[in-house]
Amino acid sequence: MAPVRTMRAAFYTPGDNKAVLKDTPIPTPTSKQVLLKLAAAGVCHSDVYFLSDDVLDPRTYVMGHENVGYAVEYGGAPK
Helix, strand or coil, X not given: CCCCCEEEEEEECCCCCCXXXXXXXXXXXXXXXXXXXXXXXXXXXXXHHHCCCCCCCCCCEECCCEEXXXXXXXXXXXX
């Protein structure tokens, strides 16, 4: 049986004003991307801002962009 390729992520959905943890497929990196396995992720002011009523963006986001981790997959040739 093939291993399950899912991860947990905090999703922001407009109008909910909260982050919800969900299982989601692990993305495959494109030629200019690297897949990281996170050791830690921080919450910064921009994440908190998205949870406020001031955000009018209708898109759904995976929250957190200040992370520490290590590379587990390269999408292209490493440089």
